[in-house]
Amino acid sequence: MAEHVKRGKANEAATGDARRDRWRKHRVARRAEFVEAALRALDEHGPDLAMENVAVAAGVTKPVLYRHFEDKADLYVALGQRGTELLFSRLVPAINSQLAPVPRIRKALDAFFGVIEEHPNLYRLLARGAFTERPANSDVVAEDKELIATALTALLGDYMRMFGMDSGAAEPWAYGIVGMVQNTGEWWLDRRSMSRDAVVEYLTQIIWAAIDGLARQNGITIDPDKPLEANKVVLLHAKEEEASDAG
Missing domain, CATH: 1.10.357 (Tetracycline Repressor; domain 2)
Known part of the structure; x- marks a missing residue:
């Protein structure tokens, strides 16, 4: 019985880790998509673009964008890394x-x-x-x-x-x-x-x-x-x- 409980907890932990890993990969991929959208917004609006411009280029709302970037400075750093x-x-x-x-x-x-x-x-x-x-x-x-x-x-x-x-x-x-x-x-x-x-x-x-x-x-x-x-x-x-x- 104890062994069965241990195996159950181990499987539960493994499942939880897999979900967290998938979520992390999803966030990384989603953030990369937004950086590419920011590049398109830069092409259109120039270096003075606003977060609203990036959100429009990405086809999302600003609140969604801010789930992946703390602020405009965070987006700046991400654009720098992409550059x-x-x-x-x-x-x-x-x-x-x-x-x-x-x-x-x-x-x-x-x-x-x-x-x-x-x-x-x-x-x-x-x-x-x-x-x-x-x-x-x-x-x-x-x-x-x-x-x-x-x-x-x-x-x-x-x-x-x-x-x-x-x-x-x-x-x-x-x-x-x-x-x-x-x-x-x-x-x-x-x-x-x-x-x-x-x-x-x-x-x-x-x-x-x-x-x-x-x-x-x-x-x-x-x-x-x-x-x-x-x-x-x-x-x-x-x-x-x-x-x-x-x-």
Whole structure:
């Protein structure tokens, strides 16, 4: 009898855990749907959108929306996380492509400009903090810049050591490149005085000229159109980053 009661309680607990797990997954999926609705609302209303705009885009009432987001700041954080996912899903494969140096640089830049071109209001929202309820300690763009610059530091450092160069310059180089690309991206979104292909090509040539110039100062000649022997790669994560050698 006691054993039967124990089994009954165990089954009851397992059933309860399964229900909680299903409910948790449902909430996660539902929240993701609302974030996508917020992206659509951003496209239509710009970075000054209200929660009412998001609710309309999602086809729900504001009270339903607030069951999944504590406030507007919570939605801001969720949009930032989604923006990071979109960027890294394109940027990482581009950076790690087994291409010659110049095509590799071009592909990585095009990935960044492709994301901000498709979601300009999302980028403006995150870069300029248009939400009045934005969390004081949340700066998604700055966090992403830090992640990318840190990973790029490791990548450049690996290549510089591979060629017998002093890798001490890798970090300022990485931060300089990331800052230049971001500032140019913001300028381009506001002006649109040239095509995406054109701005990507200009930046590609600027970055390659700097790399090529430094290499030649050290007596090294790199063929811009020939893949390097070792394909150094980077892994970007939300909390950690590292560089490894896939060659």
